[in-house]
Amino acid sequence: MTGEHYDIEGLAVPRDMEQLHDLLEQASTEHPHIPASDVMMFETAVMELANNVVEHGRPVGQVAWRFSLEVSADALTARLADSGEEYAGWDAAASHDMPGEMAESGRGLPLASAVLDELDYRRDGASNVWTMVRRWQA
Secondary structure, three states: OOOEEEEEEEEOOHHHHHHHHHHHHHHHHHOOOOOHHHHHHHHHHHHHHHHHHHHHOOOOOOOEEEEEEEEOOOEEEEEEEEOOOOOOOHHHHOOOOOOOOOOOOOOHHHHHHHHOOEEEEEEEOOEEEEEEEEEOOO
């Protein structure tokens, strides 16, 4: 089965997060072979990372993003690219350790990493690019 692609673009602002949720719901509905638990875990990771872009992207309210999703027979693969400033914390966050229970932030990347089979970040020109993969048994 060749993968089916879904794409949306928007600004990293709270109101555009609903578009992202709707796209994930559409893909899930159109592909009932995807186990519900895998859809839920993948959506959790995607929304955590997208919310980080909304919350921390600079300049505030001006960060454009593009989300692309590929659905294949045994995996969901997404790429979230944004025009914000470079994320300098990837090296420190690469361990994906959950912060202490009293920490008020810092759980998004460890949570996403825990529910994904692959999570990668790279700077590509003027864009931050996050790649996320969740596999299941086909």
